[in-house]
Amino acid sequence: MREMQASPWTGHTGYQVQQPSNWWSWGLAIFIGISVFFSMIGLLLSALIPYDQLVVELKQDEPGPYPEAGTSEEQESWNESKAEYDEYIITKELFDNLESMKNTQIILGLITSTFGVVSLFLLVQLHPKRFYFAFAWIGCSAISSIVGQVMSYSMMGDLYQSIPEMDTGPWMSIQMGFGIGATIVCNLSLFCIILTCAIKSKGDQLEESGFHFVPSQQNQEN
Numbered sequence: 001m002r003e004m005q006a007s008p009w010t011g012h013t014g015y016q017v018q019q020p021s022n023w024w025s026w027g028l029a030i031f032i033g034i035s036v037f038f039s040m041i042g043l044l045l046s047a048l049i050p051y052d053q054l055v056v057e058l059k060q061d062e063p064g065p066y067p068e069a070g071t072s073e074e075q076e077s078w079n080e081s082k083a084e085y086d087e088y089i090i091t092k093e094l095f096d097n098l099e100s101m102k103n104t105q106i107i108l109g110l111i112t113s114t115f116g117v118v119s120l121f122l123l124v125q126l127h128p129k130r131f132y133f134a135f136a137w138i139g140c141s142a143i144s145s146i147v148g149q150v151m152s153y154s155m156m157g158d159l160y161q162s163i164p165e166m167d168t169g170p171w172m173s174i175q176m177g178f179g180i181g182a183t184i185v186c187n188l189s190l191f192c193i194i195l196t197c198a199i200k201s202k203g204d205q206l207e208e209s210g211f212h213f214v215p216s217q218q219n220q221e222n
Contacts, residue, residue: 022126025197035116043105051095051096054095094155101148104147138191138194145187157172
């Protein structure tokens with residue numbers, strides 16, 4: 001009885017993983033490195049600016065009581081001195097607030113930069129956990145930006161309230177809302193970029209053909 005030969009074609013329903021490009025990780029590492037570099041420069045400049053010393057250099061003496069019995073020249077001179085002194089007080093309050101905000105901004109910036117540097121090295125080394133730190137870097141960056149904006153707008157709002165002629169109405173709140181919204185949109189875009197790189201770095205699964213040619217036994221023996 002003649003033996004039945006196996007068909008040279010056999011069914012197959014497996015998947016083939018295409019090897020991903022390492023540049024999905026290295027390109028993201030370059031972007032994070034540039035961002036961290038400029039962030040560190042900003043932190044360094046913020047730490048080196050002596051706001052308290054600038055206030056001392058701009059110091060103005062209080063003009064004293066208004067010369068009601070004085071001449072018109074003396075009263076005009078007092079008005080000019082009082083205007084300069086009021087400007088000094090506003091500037092001093094502004095610089096004092098900037099000095100008080102400096103430590104918080106530096107701490108948040110250092111935490112964000114630390115996650116950025118760690119994710120950079122892990123991305124270069126193609127570490128399996130590299131994208132987790134990249135996502136953490138984006139989260140810290142968003143939080144730092146939002147906290148900094150809230151502190152800045154709160155400071156400016158308190159400053160404007162101390163000036164009667166500076167009535168901003170609801171514009172400060174609207175401007176703060178637009179600023180925070182822009183920050184969220186920007187960081188969401190970066191989140192999508194990192195997510196795309198993370199997905200692409202795993203490789204694409206390509207469905208193999210349903211039939212593959214299987215060499216006959218005689219050909220294998222030859």
